[in-house]
Amino acid sequence: MDKIATIEALAALSQETRFDVFRLLVRAGPEGLPAGEIALRLDTRQNTMSTHLATLARAGLVTATRDGRSVRYAANFCGMRAVIDNLMNDCCCGVPEITQPFQTGDAA
Template structure:
């Protein structure tokens, strides 16, 4: 990921409703949600949610798929991973002990929500 693409992604996430949408779609998983359910999930009106969905789609953080008259949105996990990798590209200057807490937190993302993590 280059700097320009990262800035576009950060810009998309810098608005509270868009951040809530992205986090909700990440939580839902690859099956995603129809636009109407996205609006309900973040207590938004469909007309304003569509502009937020468009911004997130332009950033590459979410993708859409048409299903008849419905558009289903889901998180683009590769793009999200690329953004995290961009942030951590030069992490710790070769000192793994400094990065240990960060790596622990990232590994917690792989555990289910019911398991205790990262005490």
């Protein structure tokens, strides 16, 4: 993930509702939740939630799958891993053991 994509992802998460959406979808796991249910759980109007979900999707933090007449959203764990990897890329004075738990594929 390049610097601009990382900044866009962090900007998407810097808004309270979008942060809550991402956290909710992380807890929901890979199966995700329908957009309407996300709006209900976070007490947000559906058209407002659609805007937030679109922002998260453009940032690569959520995926959208058509499920009949609704759209199901799920956290994009690979997208978030890429953000973390980019943030930690040049960390810790070249001592990779410090960031090992954060590196792709190395988490326990």
